[in-house]
Amino acid sequence: MPKDEKSKEFSRRKFLKSGLAVGAGTFIGGGLLSSCSKASNITEEKKTEMIKLLTTDGRIVEVEKTKTYPVTPSEPTVGDEARKGIPGRKFVMVIDLSRCANAGKCTSNCQSGHKLDPGQEYMSVHLMKDHKYNDPYWFPKNCYHCDNPSCVKVCPVGATFKRSDGCVLIDVDRCIGCKFCISACPYSARIFNWKERINELKAENAEDEDKKQFSPETSLPAQMGTVTKCDFCPDMSRQGKLPYCVTGCPMGAIYFGDENEDAISNGTETLRFKQTLKEKAGYRYLEELGTQPRVYYLPPVNKSFPYEVGLKDLTDEQKLKYKNILDKS
């Protein structure tokens, strides 16, 4: 087994590339790997074509090609099944603040993917300034899918829940719309369907959407009078795709991946999750609240663009949004 750095790097890339293409589905984390270890014992004798795979603990194993099979994308789960989570997964997100230039594509791509109305944002971009000497920076914010979620704690009916794969999701068939989860969330991540969604109504007529049963994994179809929020797109993960915000971002600022695999990707580049956080001083927003978010930030150092770039395309009215920060700088 080759162990030098170069081939290690190569094999990881190769794996992730094929892994993402084939489908980061249900079995990669658990089932496939257990079959991998069995397979690797046999390979020494028979000289069939081998492929290299990366295990969740960072080891490289060789597997007989014929013993592997592509994971078929699975359908988003519904009902109580949706409370279980994708086995072996532990989704994380890393947002590189040095790359964000407020293009707003994460927001709009997510909005069209989730059929949100204009103004409804699962992912929103804030302008932040921590103290008077630091430069303002753009701060994309979605649901942090906390490991100690305040929203799940206060829900009176168990409509919002934490899954084994890290996602905090909402079952709108259960939600009574009391909105206490919205007030409990310190990150203002949750939004409410104040009225019937216009966009969805249009889509409904086109595709007969209303016959579909609600899936917490897609957050669709939405219901008026219930709470909704970023769902970490587990339905996309099932198809081996990245979430809408990640694919939308032209700067590649948003990385999504799996803590168990220790890999994150922004679509063009794949990094090691823990190493990236270690080397680039990754942090979690408002760590002191003890909510343990699953979304990490890389600090806005050596920014690719000055923050003004993000203001260029905005109308004067839109600029008013960031008045509290712009007045200070």
Place this chain on the structure above:
Amino acid sequence: MNTVNKEYKEILGDFLPSLGKPDRKWITTIIVLLMIIGIGLLAFVYQVIEGQVVTGMRDHVVLAVYIVNFIFFIGLSYAGALIAGVFHLAGINWGRPLLRMLEIVTLTSLIVGPIFILVCIGRPERFLYMFLYARIQSPLIWDVIAIVSDLFFCIVYLNFTYIKDFAKLRDCSELKVSNWRKKLYTIFSWGYNNTKAQEKLLNQALNIMAAIIIPTSIIAYSLLAWLFGMNQRVGWHNSIFAPYFVLTAVYSGIAILILIMWYYRKYFKLEKYITKEHFNYLGFTLLILSLFYGYFSFSEYITSWYNSQKTESILLSKFWDFSEYGTMFIFSNVFAAIIPIIIIAFPKFRSINSITITSALILIALWFKRYLIVVPSLETPYIPIQDTRMEWVHYSATWVEWLVTLAGVAFFVLVFVIMSKLAPIIPVSEMEEKARGIRFF
């Protein structure tokens, strides 16, 4: 059959005209109140059909006037129970004429309060899920349990306090009322015939219920405070909240009691039973409570001001800012913490009318205090709101919310009007015991 003694007849006699056939004025009142409730109901139906977009609530301020009303009415209710329980257990003789008003306040507001939760939730038709899928970890479920058990205790207690009077009305031949009312008296007096054994049993039961109701209401209102206190939100996450809420509840309870006393004294000619002494005693209670209230408010604000943590100082700056909540802040503190001291402490200003007006101001100030707890805190999240839509940044209630609120108040008054038609607003048997100098404790 018991013999009707003289004093009781005298007391009951004072009330018989008000219990008899409803006059035109009474019917008009009922119709007007029902109309207000009907309009509120229509507004609610409109909200259900169109969605809560018709309210002023948006993604940041998700709980507003409805929840303020909820806290307000539940506060009145717990206070009523608490004060009635204390009056009864401590055998405070001068408080006896006020017992029934307190108990009706308790029950009525305990029914009105939760209605506002029902109005506030986005899916009222799923209200039963709170029982079906209840998660005991949720502060909202603590509150549901507290309210349901409190409602149960209060209904039982209220009925116990009515038993003697209902028995008397049942046996009173001079009272000319329709048959269904006589039947009602018969059912809810549970065969009480004023025998020695029954009287002893009933008084024991009343003592036990009063003893249960005092801690229940303290626990229940603390749980309501923790509905907010348990959230990681600046302005809510505060250890003083439970005692503060209990105190403001009792404070508002005394204030509404004074208002009701004043109304019945004036329009039912009850000067004989509700005297200036009552106003003075309750006024002094208000005075003490206003001092406590000022003390609690001061310690709440001073602790968050002194260290000037970032989000907390943003919240506090909204209270000093007159374009934000400055006026409301001044109003709620001046009228609940300062004015009562001036009016009541100096004999020169102290009169039945001035105490009543102060009480009304206290009630309004305390409503605004709850508003200041709920709304500005929601407008001040850790991540500052960045939005161009004004209604997303700054909450203001819409006509729908006001109409529903008004309907709630009308319902409160309606129950009072009906209850005082059903039985004397002054507990006749309690007065009779007072006259005979009987104490069962």
